[in-house]
Amino acid sequence: MHLSAATWPDVRDCEAELAVVPVGSTEQHGPHAPLGTDVLTAEAIADAGCERLEREVVRAPAIPIGVAEEHRQFPGTMWVSADTFRDYVREAVASLATHGFDRVVLVNGHGGNVDALREVGARLSRDGDAYAVPFTWFDAVGDHSSEMGHGGPLETSLLQALEPDLVREDRLEAASEGAADGWGEWVSHVNLAYDSTEFAENGVVGDPAAGDEKRGEELLELAGDALAQLLEAVAERDVSRPDRR
Amino acid sequence: MHLSAATWPDVRDCEAELAVVPVGSTEQHGPHAPLGTDVLTAEAIADAGCERLEREVVRAPAIPIGVAEEHRQFPGTMWVSADTFRDYVREAVASLATHGFDRVVLVNGHGGNVDALREVGARLSRDGDAYAVPFTWFDAVGDHSSEMGHGGPLETSLLQALEPDLVREDRLEAASEGAADGWGEWVSHVNLAYDSTEFAENGVVGDPAAGDEKRGEELLELAGDALAQLLEAVAERDVSRPDRR
Amino acid sequence: MHLSAATWPDVRDCEAELAVVPVGSTEQHGPHAPLGTDVLTAEAIADAGCERLEREVVRAPAIPIGVAEEHRQFPGTMWVSADTFRDYVREAVASLATHGFDRVVLVNGHGGNVDALREVGARLSRDGDAYAVPFTWFDAVGDHSSEMGHGGPLETSLLQALEPDLVREDRLEAASEGAADGWGEWVSHVNLAYDSTEFAENGVVGDPAAGDEKRGEELLELAGDALAQLLEAVAERDVSRPDRR
Amino acid sequence: MHLSAATWPDVRDCEAELAVVPVGSTEQHGPHAPLGTDVLTAEAIADAGCERLEREVVRAPAIPIGVAEEHRQFPGTMWVSADTFRDYVREAVASLATHGFDRVVLVNGHGGNVDALREVGARLSRDGDAYAVPFTWFDAVGDHSSEMGHGGPLETSLLQALEPDLVREDRLEAASEGAADGWGEWVSHVNLAYDSTEFAENGVVGDPAAGDEKRGEELLELAGDALAQLLEAVAERDVSRPDRR
C-alpha cells in the first residue's frame, strides 16, 4: 500500500506490520544522469521489493535530501547535516511505528547515507520504538556490486531501465572519459579525500557506458529479490533485545 | 528547471537566482482524500507558479513529511518534530543557496507547517544564508481562502483537478456528513484543542462535496498567479538587512 | 495567589490546579511607549483575569524577554532565540506542574511570541506534563482587536490606564505621524519583511493617539473577562489525549 | 536607565557601555520568606549599585526563574535546567551587546545560579559577544557573607529593609527552630546531598531571626558599594583576550 495514495481508513484496515521507507539524495550524478537518481532508484527498488512479497507492506514516500555534502562543489547538489538527517529519518520512522508499522526497512539509494541510516536503525531498535534496518540496493546485486562507482554502470543502467529519458545518452562518452576509476584517494587504507571533486573530475566514478537497459532490468530484479527476502526475514525475526550476560 | 531531472552541468549553466521548494506533509485528509494531498498540491502549485514566470526558477523536490503531530491519532499520518522540520528545511535551503539560488520561496501545502516555515525563513534571511519566504497556497486563492478547512472543499476540488483517481468519490457524502464546521474548539479566541480528532470526527473540516474539478482548476489558476507574482517580487526585492536606528 | 509573594507553606495549602504565567518581551514600542510594555500589559491582564475568577489560581512571575529579534534594529530591544524561549517557558511551566498546577494559561503580551507559545503548549499537553494554552490579550478584546498594530492605539491606551507616567504624551503626535498603517509588506498574502524597521519608520504600527485612558480601561475589562472565561474552561476541560482512530 | 521604562530613542541617546542584568529565582525561602526573594533582592542591589555610580548604566529587567531544582520538593519552587538557563541569559546579554551595552554585570541573588552564570560570562567574553561577569551580592557583604545560609539572617534582614510586609514575622521563631545549621551533608569535603530537603527540614539554613531591618540596610549599603566598585572596574578594564604564549 502506497501511503501517499491511501486514505486513513485504508491504513486502519491494513494489517501490515512491515513498512519500507525509500531514502535518496538530490545530488550530482555526472554530466549524463539526473540529480534525482538516488530518489528514483530507491523508490523503484522499494516498489520492486514490495511487489515480490506476499505480505502486506506499507510504502512511505521517499525522503529526497540526504547526507551529500561530499558533492557540494557540483551545482545543484542539496544536502542536510548528518545530525539533521538522522533526526528526520528517525522521527519519521517512529511516527509510522505509532500506527503499528514497527518493522521498517529503509531502502537506500545513496552511499553517503549508509552510516547515518545504520545509526538511526540501531537507535530506533534499541529504544524499542521500531525495529529498523537500512538496505542499500547496490550492495545486494551480486557480482555487480563491485562495480558500483557513482553515476557509473549500475546507476546509469538502472536509470536506462526505469527512466530512459533522464539519461543524456549524448554525454555518455564524455562522462566515461572524465570518470574516475575508484572512489577516493587512498593511503594506508584511509581515504584522504572528503569531497568527490578531489578525485572525480566530472563527478563520475566507474564507466557509465558499461551497461544498458537490460543490465538495469537485471539489477532491478536482483535488488527486488534481495529486498523481498530481507522483508520476509524482518517480518519473522525475534526483535526483542537480548538479556545481559 | 526541475532539479531532480537536471544534471549538474545543466544547473551550472542556469542563471536563476530563484528557487522554489515544495513542502508538504503525509497525513490524514479524511476518508475520501489521500495522505499525500499536501505534497501533491504543493508540487502542482509550485509548478503552476514557475510556468507563469518568465524568469528561470529552480524547482527542488518536495519535502514530504512535516509538522503533523496534530493528526497522529489517524492511521498513516507521518510527522517529525517542529525542531527537526525546521532544521531539515533550513539546511536544505542553505545548500541550494551555496549554488547561487539564494532567493527561495517555500511553497507550502500544510497549515501545520506555517509557523515553522516562517521561523526558518526569518533565520535564513537574518543570517544572510538566503532570502526565503513561505507561501501557503490556500491563503492566496481570493475568497476561496475562507473555506479552507482540512480535506474540505478546496483541497478536494484541487485534487479532483489534479489527480481525480485519488479522490474516493463514493465516500464524499459520508465524509461531508462527518465533517466538522471549523478548525478547533475556541474559547476567548484560544483554540483549546491540540489534536484534530478532538473536534473532527472523521478528520475532515469543511464540506468536501462543495467543489468539483472546475473549482480545482480555478484554485490552481489563482494560486499559480499569486505565486508567480510573489516570485517576481522576491526576485526584485532589496533583501539586504536594514541598519540599526 | 501571587507566587512571588507567597511562601512554600502557603502554596502547599493552596488547592489550585490552575496557574497563569504572564509572558512579555522587552522591546521597542515607538518613541512614546516604554520597552517594558508587553510585560506590563501581560501582568495587568493576568491579574485582571485572576481577580474575576472564583477559583483559586496561582499567578507566576512574568517572563520578561521573548522572541523579538524582529525589532533588533531599535535600540534597547532584548531577545532570545525561539528555541531558547520555547525551552525556558516549557521547563518553567513543567516545574509548576510538579506541584499540581498543571492547567496553565500563558498570558501573552507580544505578537512575536504567539507561534512559539502555541508550540510549547502543544508539547507540554501531548507529553502529559501539563495542559497549557497561550492567551494573547489583544486577540480577545472584541472589535478593538482589528486595530492592534504595535505601540498603536491598543497598547498605548492600555498603558494610559495602567501606568500613565510611562507614556510620553509629548511625543504622541510625532509617533502618530511616523507610524505605519499595517504590519509588514505583503505580496500574494506573504509578508516579505522580517524586521519591523523595514516597514515602520519609528517602530509604530497604528495610530497611538487614537485612544485614551478610558479605552484602556475598556480593554482591560474585555481582556480580563475573556481570560476569566478561558480559565474557567481550562479548569473544566477534559484534557486527556484522545485515542487513536 | 531602567530599560523597561525607557523608549528606544532614550536608549539610542544614552551613552552607556555598561549594563546590569538582575538574575533571581522563584523558589522556597522557608515558611517566613517569599518565593520571590532572590528576584527582589537582586533587583534592589542592582539598583543600589547603579545609583552609586557616576557613569550611566542600563538596568535590564530581572530574569525571574533560575537553576533551582535543588528546592523542587518545596511547593511553588520554579526552575529550568542549567542548559536552558545558560542559553536564556547568554542570548539576552548578547542582545544587549548589539546595542553597544557590551560590558555587563549579572547581579545574582541565588546560589544555585552561580556556576551557570560564571560559565555564561566566560562564553560571552571568550566569543567576543560581550564582556560579562556575575556578581552574587551575598559574597560581597564583608563578614556577613559567612552567615549566608538560605532564607537565613542575610536574606531575611534584607527583605525586612526592602519589603517588610513580605516577611511573615509570626513564623520567624518556627522558621528558626526548624532551620539547618549549614548547607549540605558533608563527607571528605564532598556534599552528599543534592536536594535541600535532604538536610533542611523547613527549607531554611541559618537563623532567620538573627537580623533586622537595620542589618538589612547595612547589607544593601555594603552590596551596593561593592557593585558600584565592580561596575567601575568593569568599565575601565581592558577586556581584549590575551595572546597565545
Place this chain on the structure above:
Amino acid sequence: MHLSAATWPDVRDCEAELAVVPVGSTEQHGPHAPLGTDVLTAEAIADAGCERLEREVVRAPAIPIGVAEEHRQFPGTMWVSADTFRDYVREAVASLATHGFDRVVLVNGHGGNVDALREVGARLSRDGDAYAVPFTWFDAVGDHSSEMGHGGPLETSLLQALEPDLVREDRLEAASEGAADGWGEWVSHVNLAYDSTEFAENGVVGDPAAGDEKRGEELLELAGDALAQLLEAVAERDVSRPDRR
C-alpha cells in the same frame, strides 16, 4: 578491580556497587610540570582510595580531556566545551550503572571540571540513573588545601612522589619566580579574569618549590584516606530521592 585490565566474566563475578572514575585534564602546568598532571594525579588518588577500602570497587579508565579553555593560550592545552564534557562523563557513568555499578565517585584532578562534575552528579542522581558525586582531591588534604594554586606546591610535590622524572627540577626556580600568588584578578569578590594567562605569566599559581616528594606522599595519604572515607559513606547512604513537602 581495574576495568581496563579485567575481562567481562571478571566484571560479572564482581559484587561491587561502587565505581570510581578518575577525571583529569590535559593542560599546561607551568614550565616545570607536565600537561598530563591532572590525569596522573587523579588516577593515583583514585587508586590510593580504592586500596584503602575493604569493599570491592570498580576503577574505570581516566577521562583525559576536560574543561580547560581557561588555559588555551598556553601551547598544548586540550579542552572540550563544558556541554560536551558533561555529556561525555554523564553517559560514561550511566553505562557503568547499567552493570550495577550505580554508586560512583568521580575522582577529579582539575579545578576547571568542578562545576561541571557537580552538575553531572546532580543530573544522574535526580534522574535515578546512578548516584554520583565528584571528589576533587586537593579540597580534601587538610590544611594543605589552602595552598593549592596551579602547578604549585601541591601538584608539584605529588608529582615528585608519583613520577619524579616528569618534574623538571632545573626549571623549578624560574617557575617559582614567574608564578602568581593567587588565582584570578578580584574586585568585589568577583574574578575579572577568564583566562589564566591574564594573571599568571608562566601559568603557575603558588610556589612549586614549596614542597618535595615527602609532602607529596603525605598528600597522597591524606587524599587516599579522604576518598576511602567518602566511598564508604557513598556505599552506605540512602540515595533515594526525598518526597515532596
Place this chain on the structure above:
Amino acid sequence: MHLSAATWPDVRDCEAELAVVPVGSTEQHGPHAPLGTDVLTAEAIADAGCERLEREVVRAPAIPIGVAEEHRQFPGTMWVSADTFRDYVREAVASLATHGFDRVVLVNGHGGNVDALREVGARLSRDGDAYAVPFTWFDAVGDHSSEMGHGGPLETSLLQALEPDLVREDRLEAASEGAADGWGEWVSHVNLAYDSTEFAENGVVGDPAAGDEKRGEELLELAGDALAQLLEAVAERDVSRPDRR
C-alpha cells in the same frame, strides 16, 4: 612528543604540524582479553607510527570510551552515544589545532568508532578547523585484515606482544570454542543484529587462539609502517578545500 609528559614550553618549541590522537573503547573482548584492549592497541600503534617517522609528531592522550553500545549486554562495557563521542573527539582535535597541530590522524582501535570518526574528520576538514582523518589499525595489516573479528586472532596476538599478562591464556580454548565465525547476522547483505550478543555467545568473533606473540609483533610492524606512511602523506597533502565546479 607525548603531550601528557611535555610541558607547555616544550610544546611551544616543537615545530610539528602533525598530531596523532589514539581513540579506543572500554568494552568486552571475550573471556580472555581485557576491556581495555582497544585503548591499549590504539596507543601502541600510534606510538609505533610516530617512532617510524622522521618528522616531529605530537601524540595526544588516548580517548578511552567510545561508541560501544553494541556490547552493552556484556558486563563492564562502557559507552557514550555517537553524538557525544563525535563532539568530544571533534572539540579535542579542534583544541589541538589552535596550537598549530592542525593535521591530525585519529588512530582508532575499535570498529564501532569508525563511522563516527569519519564524520568528525569530514566536519573538521570542511569547516577548516583542522585536516583530520581516522586510521583504524586492523584495516591496514595486509592479509591479516580479513581475519579481524572481535577479541579474535588479531587483537589477541597483538596483546600477546604488547601486554602478555593481560591475556588469560587459560581461557583461550574456551574463548575459541564459544566464538562466532563472523560479525553479525546477514540477510541480503544487511546485518539484522545490532547487539553483539545476538550472534556471539561469549563476545568473541574469530579464533583467538589463531595467533601468538610473533603474529602480534608482525601486526605492530605492519600497522606502524602503514601509519607512518599515512602521516607522511597527511603532512604533504594539499588540504585546501576544492573550488565549486
